[in-house]
Amino acid sequence: MNSYNIAVIPGDGVGVEVTEATLKVLLAAAEKFGFNLAPTQYEWGCEYYVEHGEMMPADGLSQLKKSDAIYLGAVGWPEKVCDSVSLHGLLLPIRKQFDQFVNMRPHRLLTGTSGPLKKTKFDILCIRENTEGEYSGAGGRVHVGNPHEVAVETSVFTRHGVERLLRFGFEQARQRSGKLASITKSNAQKYSMVFWDEITEELSAEYPDVTVERYHVDAAAARMITHPESFDVIVASNLFGDILSDIGAAIQGGLGFAASANINPSRELPSMFEPVHGSAPDIAGLGKANPVAAVWSGAMMLEHLGETKAAQAIMAALNDVLASPDNCTPDMGGKATTSEVAEAIVKAI
Amino acid sequence: MNSYNIAVIPGDGVGVEVTEATLKVLLAAAEKFGFNLAPTQYEWGCEYYVEHGEMMPADGLSQLKKSDAIYLGAVGWPEKVCDSVSLHGLLLPIRKQFDQFVNMRPHRLLTGTSGPLKKTKFDILCIRENTEGEYSGAGGRVHVGNPHEVAVETSVFTRHGVERLLRFGFEQARQRSGKLASITKSNAQKYSMVFWDEITEELSAEYPDVTVERYHVDAAAARMITHPESFDVIVASNLFGDILSDIGAAIQGGLGFAASANINPSRELPSMFEPVHGSAPDIAGLGKANPVAAVWSGAMMLEHLGETKAAQAIMAALNDVLASPDNCTPDMGGKATTSEVAEAIVKAI
Ligand SMILES: CC(C)[C@H](C(=O)O)[C@@H](O)C(=O)O
Ligand SMILES: CC(C)[C@H](C(=O)O)[C@@H](O)C(=O)O
Numbered sequence: 001m002n003s004y005n006i007a008v009i010p011g012d013g014v015g016v017e018v019t020e021a022t023l024k025v026l027l028a029a030a031e032k033f034g035f036n037l038a039p040t041q042y043e044w045g046c047e048y049y050v051e052h053g054e055m056m057p058a059d060g061l062s063q064l065k066k067s068d069a070i071y072l073g074a075v076g077w078p079e080k081v082c083d084s085v086s087l088h089g090l091l092l093p094i095r096k097q098f099d100q101f102v103n104m105r106p107h108r109l110l111t112g113t114s115g116p117l118k119k120t121k122f123d124i125l126c127i128r129e130n131t132e133g134e135y136s137g138a139g140g141r142v143h144v145g146n147p148h149e150v151a152v153e154t155s156v157f158t159r160h161g162v163e164r165l166l167r168f169g170f171e172q173a174r175q176r177s178g179k180l181a182s183i184t185k186s187n188a189q190k191y192s193m194v195f196w197d198e199i200t201e202e203l204s205a206e207y208p209d210v211t212v213e214r215y216h217v218d219a220a221a222a223r224m225i226t227h228p229e230s231f232d233v234i235v236a237s238n239l240f241g242d243i244l245s246d247i248g249a250a251i252q253g254g255l256g257f258a259a260s261a262n263i264n265p266s267r268e269l270p271s272m273f274e275p276v277h278g279s280a281p282d283i284a285g286l287g288k289a290n291p292v293a294a295v296w297s298g299a300m301m302l303e304h305l306g307e308t309k310a311a312q313a314i315m316a317a318l319n320d321v322l323a324s325p326d327n328c329t330p331d332m333g334g335k336a337t338t339s340e341v342a343e344a345i346v347k348a349i
Numbered sequence: 350m351n352s353y354n355i356a357v358i359p360g361d362g363v364g365v366e367v368t369e370a371t372l373k374v375l376l377a378a379a380e381k382f383g384f385n386l387a388p389t390q391y392e393w394g395c396e397y398y399v400e401h402g403e404m405m406p407a408d409g410l411s412q413l414k415k416s417d418a419i420y421l422g423a424v425g426w427p428e429k430v431c432d433s434v435s436l437h438g439l440l441l442p443i444r445k446q447f448d449q450f451v452n453m454r455p456h457r458l459l460t461g462t463s464g465p466l467k468k469t470k471f472d473i474l475c476i477r478e479n480t481e482g483e484y485s486g487a488g489g490r491v492h493v494g495n496p497h498e499v500a501v502e503t504s505v506f507t508r509h510g511v512e513r514l515l516r517f518g519f520e521q522a523r524q525r526s527g528k529l530a531s532i533t534k535s536n537a538q539k540y541s542m543v544f545w546d547e548i549t550e551e552l553s554a555e556y557p558d559v560t561v562e563r564y565h566v567d568a569a570a571a572r573m574i575t576h577p578e579s580f581d582v583i584v585a586s587n588l589f590g591d592i593l594s595d596i597g598a599a600i601q602g603g604l605g606f607a608a609s610a611n612i613n614p615s616r617e618l619p620s621m622f623e624p625v626h627g628s629a630p631d632i633a634g635l636g637k638a639n640p641v642a643a644v645w646s647g648a649m650m651l652e653h654l655g656e657t658k659a660a661q662a663i664m665a666a667l668n669d670v671l672a673s674p675d676n677c678t679p680d681m682g683g684k685a686t687t688s689e690v691a692e693a694i695v696k697a698i
Contacts, residue, residue: 030688072404076536083536083565092537116575117465139503139540147506153541154488185588187425187432191488192502194433216432218591219627222599225574226465235351239534242567243592250571 003036007067011045013279014075018294021342023119026298028346033310046077055089070272074279081206098269100262103130106246112323114129115253128241129165135238157192169235170207181213183236254292259297273301287337317348352385356416360394362628364422367643370691377695382659395426404438419621422629447618449611452479456597461672466603471577478514479588480603484587506541518584520557530562532585605639605680608646636686639678666697
């Protein structure tokens, strides 16, 4: 029997509830499809910070390193720890240190859900660079607090980083419709984004079967709203992918439906799976959080581990379950609690 | 009789058509409301570049400087001149050199138009920093063309630049609903965006009557789609404002409806008015371009010049005219040409 060690970081706020819900579903799927999941919980996050002055222990990353995959609920609680500290202390270092350079986010409507758009037919896979670019953390401030103060923040793009991400995108496009949309802002950012465009063009010669479309990020954002059906695979930088995948989430009906995988395709280091939503302190602990994004992220984890049938069964169960208003959380206009939805998914598997 | 010198740059592609349409409307409004508009045309743009190797003459900016306002159609024609050259040669220098630090973009549905969202009630004023930030043009590349190549692009934020923009936003919020949404990404960009947040907080003490909400750009992008009615005045950096105002355009029904004003509030140097859309080479010269955004931008120009009644009359005419399917261009599902719509607006004034 295959067995997988999963490092589980419930994190902050609703992260705790949706992680609990997801674990129920994943364990049920493991039982049904005959493999073993061994979760180890790590109680890291903003509470931990308040006690210890850091988001995770100094050897946190090496503790996680041994796992086959990492599952994360949500990080952040601005009233306790400012976001720029909490994210740079846990989520972002995991993505960067484990070289999870692909952040993959699927955007489509599940059966029974409906988004804010009149149009309902779209199936977008957003592939975002996850280790460099606008999130490099390079910068500083001079003349602090005086009228001449200046803050600089430098985006760093390496050929290594851009090329491997684009290559992953081309491969995905090849497996889907053969259409790849590359997002830049090269009309305004003439160093970083022109560089990205050049590498896209070079690589496209190696993938003659893939049609590349180029959009500026502003136009792409608008087009995801007016013509979402026109996109298939999207490749974008760390920041642009962040923004576009939140637009993807919005047209899916909200962050309660947006799943994500932070992948190191080499598999030498663990990948991490997390819903796109944050910790939502305002509804934390009330059982109101929609667990769909979290469960979907769990299905992506099983898929990554090679348990494709179990992943498919979870996705089928999600589609079944949401068709009934009884299984809808408040954000979907229903009254079900987080754990009731999880129970329904478990039953459907 | 008041008289205004207007520098008119039709620019590229559909810029030419929509500018012609707008001038007709503006001249009709001038006649009706008893003031004089003296337009001077400047044939600058990508054609000019092909002949002269530059987007405008070396003394272009000093030629424009004498005008009371600048009206611009659209710039860019990627097949002739790459975007990073054309924009840095005309549009962006005008914004920066004339210190047009406010880019103001209204987003609401005109009578008779309908956007891609199920929700139709929103009235957003997007105020974007227009001279620095992510568009600073500071950066470079090393190891060009080899596997270790690195490109860097530095966002530069000055207290001077951020503070004056935010102050303008606070003033606008005060005149509207008293609600200001400040957009950053301080969870990932800990120098530039944390700086922006700090200045926002400082200023909010001076504006106790204005309620400030803070959103990360990804969440704001999603929220403009799921809850557009929850925004009133938005203040954002150059890049974030660019993206959010394209989302604003999308929910209005497309770029054919998005007007903009690049304002130097000191009035020591001319401000510039332009539709948000680009040159749309694919439909250039066919009379298919929607002139609404261009005409609306023209109305913003008259408002800026102090001809408020004329501006209001144009907006009322726009609302009237679009209610009839006969006055709709192809993007609105109609068959009217650019100049037919202009004629209809002129009649309605
Ligand atoms: C929390 C934040 C740093 C993060 C990001 O921007 O990457 C989040 O928005 C996401 O999309 O996973
Ligand atoms: C053409 C481009 C440089 C410009 C910008 O990004 O500012 C445009 O998108 C706009 O919004 O006016």
